Amino acid sequence: MKSIRKIDAIPKLNGSWKFLDDYSYEEMIHGQLLYSTCHHGTIKKIHFPDGYNLSEFTVVSAANIPGENIVPEPVCDQPYMADKEVFHFGQVIMGIAHPNRKLLREFIRKIKIEYEELPAIIDIKECLENEDNVFGKELIIDHRTGRKPDPNWIHHHKIYYTPHQEQAYLEPQGMIAVWQPKEKIMFVRATCQCPFFVKEGVETIMGSAIKEAVIETSEGIGGAFGGKEDFPSLLAGITSLLSYKSGKPVKIVLEREDDIQITTKRHPARIEIETWTDPETRKIMKIYIDYRLDAGAYQTLSPVVLARGVLHAISGYSIPDAYIRGRLFRSNTPSNGAFRGFGAPQAFAAMEAHVESIAADMNINPYKFRRKNIFRIGNEFPTTQPILENNLSDCLERVIEKSNYLQKLEEFKEWNKTHKDKKGIGISIGYHGGGYTGNGEKVLNSEVKVVIEKDATVKIYVANTDMGQGAHTTLAQMFFEAIDHPREKCLVQLPNTSKTPNSGPTVASRTIYIIGNLLRRFALKIKDELGFENLDDYVSSNQNEFPREFRMKFVQDPSVVFDEENYVGVAYKDYSWAACVTEIYFHADTYQIELTKSWNVIDIGKVVNQKIAVGQAEGGILQGLAYGLCEFFYKAGYGRMHGFSDYALPTTMDLPEIDVEFIHTDSPIAKGLGEIPMDFPAPSVRNAFHNATGIFIDEYPLVPERIFKSLTADERR
Amino acid sequence: MKFIRPNDMEGLFQNMEENNDRRYFLAGGTDINVQIKNGVIKNAEIIYIKHLKELNGIQIVKDDIVIGAVTNITEILNSKIIKENLPFFQRSLESFASPLLQTSATIGGNIANGSPTADVVPLLLVLDAKLEIVSKTQTRIIELNNFFTGYKTNIMKTNELIRSIIIPRKAENGFDTYFEKVGSRKSLMISKVTLAGLKNISHSKFTTVKLAVGSLNEYPRRLYKIEEYLTDKSLIEINFLKVEELLNEEITPITDLRSDKEYRYHVCVNLIRTFLNE
Ligand SMILES: Cc1cc2nc3c(=O)[nH]c(=O)nc-3n(C[C@H](O)[C@H](O)[C@H](O)COP(=O)(O)OP(=O)(O)OC[C@H]3O[C@@H](n4cnc5c(N)ncnc54)[C@H](O)[C@@H]3O)c2cc1C
Numbered sequence: 003m004k005s006i007r008k009i010d011a012i013p014k015l016n017g018s019w020k021f022l023d024d025y026s027y028e029e030m031i032h033g034q035l036l037y038s039t040c041h042h043g044t045i046k047k048i049h050f051p052d053g054y055n056l057s058e059f060t061v062v063s064a065a066n067i068p069g070e071n072i073v074p075e076p077v078c079d080q081p082y083m084a085d086k087e088v089f090h091f092g093q094v095i096m097g098i099a100h101p102n103r104k105l106l107r108e109f110i111r112k113i114k115i116e117y118e119e120l121p122a123i124i125d126i127k128e129c130l131e132n133e134d135n136v137f138g139k140e141l142i143i144d145h146r147t148g149r150k151p152d153p154n155w156i157h158h159h160k161i162y163y164t165p166h167q168e169q170a171y172l173e174p175q176g177m178i179a180v181w182q183p184k185e186k187i188m189f190v191r192a193t194c195q196c197p198f199f200v201k202e203g204v205e206t207i208m209g210s211a212i213k214e215a216v217i218e219t220s221e222g223i224g225g226a227f228g229g230k231e232d233f234p235s236l237l238a239g240i241t242s243l244l245s246y247k248s249g250k251p252v253k254i255v256l257e258r259e260d261d262i263q264i265t266t267k268r269h270p271a272r273i274e275i276e277t278w279t280d281p282e283t284r285k286i287m288k289i290y291i292d293y294r295l296d297a298g299a300y301q302t303l304s305p306v307v308l309a310r311g312v313l314h315a316i317s318g319y320s321i322p323d324a325y326i327r328g329r330l331f332r333s334n335t336p337s338n339g340a341f342r343g344f345g346a347p348q349a350f351a352a353m354e355a356h357v358e359s360i361a362a363d364m365n366i367n368p369y370k371f372r373r374k375n376i377f378r379i380g381n382e383f384p385t386t387q388p389i390l391e392n393n394l395s396d397c398l399e400r401v402i403e404k405s406n407y408l409q410k411l412e413e414f415k416e417w418n419k420t421h422k423d424k425k426g427i428g429i430s431i432g433y434h435g436g437g438y439t440g441n442g443e444k445v446l447n448s449e450v451k452v453v454i455e456k457d458a459t460v461k462i463y464v465a466n467t468d469m470g471q472g473a474h475t476t477l478a479q480m481f482f483e484a485i486d487h488p489r490e491k492c493l494v495q496l497p498n499t500s501k502t503p504n505s506g507p508t509v510a511s512r513t514i515y516i517i518g519n520l521l522r523r524f525a526l527k528i529k530d531e532l533g534f535e536n537l538d539d540y541v542s543s544n545q546n547e548f549p550r551e552f553r554m555k556f557v558q559d560p561s562v563v564f565d566e567e568n569y570v571g572v573a574y575k576d577y578s579w580a581a582c583v584t585e586i587y588f589h590a591d592t593y594q595i596e597l598t599k600s601w602n603v604i605d606i607g608k609v610v611n612q613k614i615a616v617g618q619a620e621g622g623i624l625q626g627l628a629y630g631l632c633e634f635f636y637k638a639g640y641g642r643m644h645g646f647s648d649y650a651l652p653t654t655m656d657l658p659e660i661d662v663e664f665i666h667t668d669s670p671i672a673k674g675l676g677e678i679p680m681d682f683p684a685p686s687v688r689n690a691f692h693n694a695t696g697i698f699i700d701e702y703p704l705v706p707e708r709i710f711k712s713l714t715a716d717e718r719r
Numbered sequence: 720m721k722f723i724r725p726n727d728m729e730g731l732f733q734n735m736e737e738n739n740d741r742r743y744f745l746a747g748g749t750d751i752n753v754q755i756k757n758g759v760i761k762n763a764e765i766i767y768i769k770h771l772k773e774l775n776g777i778q779i780v781k782d783d784i785v786i787g788a789v790t791n792i793t794e795i796l797n798s799k800i801i802k803e804n805l806p807f808f809q810r811s812l813e814s815f816a817s818p819l820l821q822t823s824a825t826i827g828g829n830i831a832n833g834s835p836t837a838d839v840v841p842l843l844l845v846l847d848a849k850l851e852i853v854s855k856t857q858t859r860i861i862e863l864n865n866f867f868t869g870y871k872t873n874i875m876k877t878n879e880l881i882r883s884i885i886i887p888r889k890a891e892n893g894f895d896t897y898f899e900k901v902g903s904r905k906s907l908m909i910s911k912v913t914l915a916g917l918k919n920i921s922h923s924k925f926t927t928v929k930l931a932v933g934s935l936n937e938y939p940r941r942l943y944k945i946e947e948y949l950t951d952k953s954l955i956e957i958n959f960l961k962v963e964e965l966l967n968e969e970i971t972p973i974t975d976l977r978s979d980k981e982y983r984y985h986v987c988v989n990l991i992r993t994f995l996n997e
Contacts, residue, residue, distance in 0.1 A: 111758065591989035592901045592912075593982070632903060640976045648976055650903035653817070705903070707982045714985075 005613035006489060008475045010222065010468065022176035022193040022220040027251035030178070031060070033099040033244045034110050034254060035237075037264055038088035041122035041334040045086055045095065051112035059109070060099040060248035067243065069209025073236050073302070074202045077138065080300035080337060082207055082239045088117070090299040091124070092264030092336040097240040099252050107257075122334035125638050126165070129296045129333035130272035138301045141312050141328040143569045145384040149323060151288055155278040158360050162275070162352035163701040166635040167268035168643075169341055170651055171469075173224025175265060176255035177237045179204075179245035186213035188242045193223045194234035196507035197465050201499045203235025204242045211246060218498040223469035227625075228340030230469070231509050232303055233265045259644050266339025267635065269295040269307055273315070273352035279360055284374045286360070288323040291315045293349065297330040298337035304330050307338075309439050311345030313385065313573045314681075317353035318394045318431050319372075320381035340509060342622065342680040346434055347629060351702060354430040354685030359698055367411070368429055368689065369402050376431070385564075387572045393666055397581035397603045398431055400665060405583035405601040411693070418694065424588040426694025431581045432682025435574025436515040436674030438506075440564030443516060448556040449503040450520055452481075452528070456548045458541040460492040466508040466517050467497055471676065472614040473513050480518040480610055480672070484525035487537050503553065511674025514610060515576065516556055518672055524554045576671065578678045580604040584627065584658075584686035588694045593706035593713065595691055597627055597658035604662065604678060607669035615675055619662045622679025628652045630684030630702050650705075720755075724767040732855035734766055738877045744768045746789050747823035749816075750832040769825070774882060777801060782888050785851075788827025788881040792816070795826065807891045811842055811898040811915070817907045827881045830863070833871040833938060838900060840939040841915040844931035846890040854879040867938035894919050894927070897994040901986055903977065910934045911978040914990040923953045930991065935970040935983060942969050945991070954995060963988055 013019035038045075050056060064071050064085040071081045084093045095115070100106040123129050151157070178191040188208060192200050197217040204215035217238070223230070237254060244252040256265070274292040279285065293311050297304035312328035361371035376398060381389045402408065407427060414425040437443050451463040462481060468474035474494035482492035495502070505517050534540035541548055564571040584600040602623055609615045632650040636642050643649035684702065691709075692698050699712055722745075725731040735742070741763045745751055748769075754760045768774055768789055775787040777798045784804055786795065792815050795801055801809045815821055815838050829839040830850070840863070848863045852875055863884075866873050875881070894917040902908030913933035919926050928949045933939040944965045949957065972983035 591993050592899075592986050594901070634903075637976055643976065647907075647909055650908070653904055653906040655905035706901075706986075707979050710979075710982045710985060714981075 004479070004483070004611065006475060006479055006611055008472050008614065014222065020221040021173050021224050022178065022191065023255050025178055025191055025220060027178065027180055030251040030253055031099045031101045031248060032103040032106055032254070033097055033241055033252045034106055035094045035240065035256070035260065036096040036098055036110055036113060038084065038091060038093040038095055039115070040088055040117040040119060041091050041124050042089055043087070043117035043119040045084070045088060046116040046118055049114040049116070051109065054109055058100055060244055062097045062240065062243045062247055063095065066247065067207055068211035069205070069207045072206065073232070073239065074199070074206050075232060075302040076306050077301040080302050082236055090334045090336050093299070094236070094240065097244045099244045099248055124334055126270045126296055126636065127163070129331050130270070130294050135331040135333065136329050137332045138297070138305055138330040141308055141569060143312055143324065143326040143384045145324040145386070147323045151278040152280070155280055155287055156364065157276065157278055158356065158363065159276045160274070160356060160359060160700060162273045162355055164271045164348045164351045165702055166270050166338070167341060167629050167633055168262055168635055168649055169225070169227040169229030169267070170646070170649070171225030171227060171229055173222070174256045174258055174261040175230065175233055175237055176253070177234065177241040178251060178253045179238065179241040180251040181242070181245040181249065183249070188212045188215045188246070190215060190217045190238050190242060191220055192217055192234055192238055193220050193230060195226045195230045195467055195469060195509055196234070197467065197497045197499050197502070198504045199232065199235050199507060200238045203239045207239035208242055208246065215242070216498065216500045219467050219496060221496060223467055226469040227342045228344065228509065229265060231340040231507065233339065258646070262645060262649065263642055264336050266337055268341035268343070269297065269304065269338040269345070269348065271295050271311070271348035273348060275352055275356045277356065277360060279364065281364060284364070284366060284371060286319060286321045286375050289316065289321045289325070291326040293326065293328040295330055295345070295348070296333050296335070296338065298333060298335045300337045301330060302337045303339055304337070306439065307340070307345040309345070310435070311349050312569070313435065313439065314346040314349040314433070315353065316384055317350055317357070318377045318433055318579070319357065319375040320377055320389070321375070324384040326384060342625065342677050344510070344677065346432065346677070346681045347626065347684060350430065350432045350682055350685055351630070355688055355698070355700065358428070358689045358692060362692065369398070369407060372398060372429065372431065383573070385570055385573055393605045394431065394433060394579040394581070396665060397579050397605055400663065401581040401583050401601050401603040404603070404661070404663070407583050410585070414693070422590045424590070424694035426586045426588060426690035426692070427583060428686040428689030428691070428693055429581070429583050430682050430685035430689060432678065433577045433579045434511055434674055434678040434681050436576045436578065437512040437574060438510050440566055440573055441562070443512070443556065444558045446506040448505040448516060448520070450505050450517060450524060450554055451503045452524065452552045454537070454541065454548055454550050454552070456541065456545060458491055458538045460487065462492065462494045462521065463502040464494060464505040464517055465497050465499070465502050466505055466513045468494070469508070471618060472611065473508065476514055476611050476614055477518050477521055480514070480522045481525045484522045485529050485537055511578070511676040511678065513676065514672050515674045518610065520554065520556050524552070527554065528552055576607070576673045578604065578606045578673045578675065580678055580682045582683045582686045584683065584690050586687065586690040586694060588691065593709040595631060595687065595704055595709070597631065597656070597687070599659045599661070600627060600683060600686070601661045602663070602683065604664055605666045606664060606675045606678070607666065607671045607673040609664050609667050610672050615664065616662050618675055619679045620660050622677070623660055623662070623683045624652060624657060626680045626683035627658070627687055629680070630687040630704060632703050632705060634703050634705050720762065721764045722767065723764065725771070728771060728773050731766065731768065731771060735878045736855060739764055740877050742766065742877050744831070744880055746825040746828040747791060749820055749824045750828060750834070768880070774827070779804070779888065784886045784888055786826055786884045786886070788883055789825045792821035792824050792826070796821065804888050805846070805886060805891055807896040807898070808842055808846060808886070812838070814838070814900045826884055830866070830884070831873070831875070831881055833867060833873055835870070835936060835938055836910045836934045837939060838910065838913065838933065841913050841931040841933040842898065843884065843886065844939060844941050845915045845917045845929040846886050849885040850881050851883040851885060852879050853882045860885065864941060870937040891917070895997070897997070899990050909977065912983050912986045912990070913939070914987060914994065916994045918994070924951055925949050926951070932970060932987060935972045935987060937971070942966070944969055949995070957995065959992060962991060966991070
């Protein structure tokens with residue numbers, strides 16, 4: 003629980019910590035991406051502008067690829083660069099480099115591309131409503147009992163929509179490739195979450211032209227939130243190709259507008275839910291969920307997002323009869339990708355609104371209705387995985403108690419009677435399975451390495467990156483706390499694929515949960531093997547044994563058995579749980595919702611570093627609340643937002659008071675924290691708005707224009 | 720692109736003798752730098768003015784407060800003179816951009832840039848501000864209300880610039896004041912609707928009403944028809960349907976990436992209602 007200061011705190015404050023754009027190499031030139039502005043079409047002609055010396059530019063396209071033109075992903079269907087046909091706005095057509103960054107930008111802006119336009123689907127609803135757009139494999143969780151609904155069960159049928167969300171990392175996507183022809187090594191400096199994905203990305207596009215790609219991250223990675231999971235593979239591929247062709251180091255840093263327009267976002271979703279509820283017992287008896295994601299033009303990693311989506315779709319309720327189907331829909335927009343939550347925020351958006359609407363229809367208190375249906379020991383997930391703890395229910399009870407929810411419901415009801423503005427309070431719950439889904443961690447087969455030096459310094463080698471979330475501080479802490487070693491003597495090394503074993507990607511809330519707990523066990527194992535009480539003493543009296551390297555692999559618990567064909571079994575060994583109560587103030591004149599207070603109770607098991615954990619929770623909660631409230635990305639007929647003046651990320655001024663409490667912290671295991679703060683809070687905003695005004699809005703975000711429309715639609719009715 | 724940094728006013732005017740419709744001034748740069756980066760402004764002549772003392776500072780001159788055009792928003796927010804004389808104006812500027820931007824953005828740049836969303840303008844309109852516009856040979860004082868001629872166009876010639884903004888010292892005296900800037904968040908936001916209002920009431924009738932809106936027309940403007948309709952009426956005499964009708968004649972809201980015209984219109988109606996009721 004010790005709040006050890008982040009290793010990067012001071013260097014970030016004094017500006018010495020290096021982000022990607024702070025690196026420079028001799029003779030380095032600058033690259034940019036030329037991308038399609040057509041949604042779907044064949045490329046007829048590319049006109050370079052006059053007045054430039056073309057020989058100064060390095061240009062690469064699909065035709066120059068020595069290896070394969072397919073980005074390695076769970077589904078390999080996306081080319082690095084379009085060949086003749088473009089399938090979405092933002093699809094890369096060429097990489098272009100020049101020594102002068104400004105001139106390059108001007109040159110690229112003046113390039114004209116002629117297309118023969120083909121039919122395109124760019125609107126989210128147009129994509130998700132039409133089942134002709136389905137592609138890829140359908141996922142089904144079938145937990146039906148065959149029992150017909152009783153005639154008195156109450157049927158509810160609704161459709162919920164969620165929008166794109168922009169990761170909005172502070173540091174845009176960037177890459178530097180340095181071709182070393184003598185050794186045939188492509189060295190790549192990356193701001194990324196997954197150095198080994200980038201390695202595969204570079205080796206795939208370069209094929210036999212190189213012997214090996216070596217990836218090292220920049221010292222600082224200025225945020226990622228999932229956005230730097232797979233896009234860097236594509237970017238690194240093209241940057242490498244430019245370096246290979248020009249023979250010079252090449253740096254590409256995306257302009258913010260390009261980054262917003264063309265990189266991966268959270269998948270928009272359409273989630274249709276039908277339930278049958280027994281009015282006597284107030285239990286949901288049967289559910290049908292149709293979970294649809296707009297994947298964009300290619301599947302890439304969307305099937306994995308879909309998997310997590312269907313596995314979290316039921317929210318935290320025990321429903322005896324369940325059928326959940328998940329499908330991907332194709333559109334002519336950039337592939338959507340990873341974003342903190344990974345399919346779960348969409349799931350909770352729908353289900354947490356749905357239970358609220360059942361409760362309202364049946365005139366039951368939303369908390370009491372949840373309490374009736376919430377997971378308890380003895381229940382099971384629709385995959386038949388047994389529920390082994392009541393921690394979700396504990397989170398709910400605690401948050402209701404601390405927020406004074408029941409009393410406030412009454413208070414607000416009174417207050418609202420005499421005021422034009424309204425106050426509201428809403429609940430939501432959520433959870434997140436830690437680590438890769440199903441058998442994923444087995445397949446990953448993560449390995450970590452430790453070198454103990456002659457001065458008893460411990461160097462930890464993991465492929466997991468610190469992108470500001472504090473991973474390198476916390477990972478080291480888990481190691482040195484286990485053996486009581488001084489913190490200054492225990493440091494995570496900058497990930498470099500030639501020195502670091504593959505401990506997997508920095509995704510899926512797995513870093514502390516899988517790698518951290520592994521490091522803790524590793525420390526104890528080394529202690530046991532060497533038989534020391536104090537590592538410093540041991541090393542000084544056994545100098546000839548050091549430096550010494552140790553390696554250890556992650557072994558999955560044998561209870562994790564998951565049938566990936568039928569979606570039966572244990573999808574995740576450990577779940578983090580959470581519940582939230584949010585208060586809002588609705589401004590009647592401007593139709594704006596103001597967040598006033600948010601209470602959050604989260605079970606992540608053991609908290610390794612209280613301060614970092616609270617920071618992660620607060621950031622994620624705000625990101626979640628804003629997902630539901632204000633982050634409006636795409637407007638039908640107008641397209642995507644261009645920058646942060648249009649895309650309304652909340653500022654510190656918009657931040658409500660956020661209360662975070664961790665419970666069940668005496669657990670021996672540190673569970674996933676990365677994603678859960680983002681998963682559960684958003685629905686509480688919608689539910690609070692419903693509480694304030696009696697109006698349900700079935701689509702995020704609850705921007706005032708949408709509220710205005712639904713209020714006036716109500717008046718017209 | 721040509722950059723010029725004159726040493727003083729004389730140097731400034733020497734560089735401005737001829738008319739040149741590609742001439743721009745660099746004050747705080749918070750608008751123009753964006754326009755240069757976007758390629759909206761190119762091949763231009765850009766004259767730096769932020770350092771010119773004659774254009775800077777806040778003074779009381781007889782019955783007026785005179786604010787130099789390159790005075791930045793932070794200086795206005797911290798000014799004692801403004802606090803004592805125009806507290807409503809000062810308070811209202813707190814929602815301008817962010818503390819960081821406020822230290823660069825100038826009042827003159829906000830006006831001259833001519834954006835429909837310029838925060839300072841609706842406020843200055845209800846305060847009956849005037850502009851001092853100067854060229855090498857001439858100084859003229861014009862009402863801010865007569866300054867704009869269309870979307871990002873105004874009556875200034877290219878050999879002129881704004882030297883100062885003149886606000887009657889008693890512009891706020893005796894008035895109930897109202898300012899609401901509506902955007903997508905609380906800070907660093909571009910307004911969707913802005914309403915500035917002054918009113919005073921005597922024997923339960925509105926004796927004076929001044930209303931100005933931003934983001935609802937090609938440039939911020941006063942709502943004279945509504946002001947006229949409201950004057951000498953008491954609250955119960957006001958027919959709000961009539962106000963809505965007049966508003967419809969006075970504003971031309973648009974739907975764009977940021978908002979919808981129906982929303983903007985109705986919010987404006989609501990704000991006027993609240994302003995009158997409060
Ligand atoms: C992130 C961000 C947030 C912003 N938020 C707001 C906001 O909340 N509210 C708001 O109103 N604006 C906002 N703006 C816009 C901008 O900051 C303001 O309009 C600012 O007041 C412009 O002043 P400046 O000194 O920076 O003008 P500059 O960019 O230096 O100049 C702007 C224009 O005015 C002309 N000009 C400047 N001074 C004079 C003069 N004395 N005489 C004649 N012409 C002149 C220039 O030729 C140029 O065309 C924002 C801008 C940014 C980048």
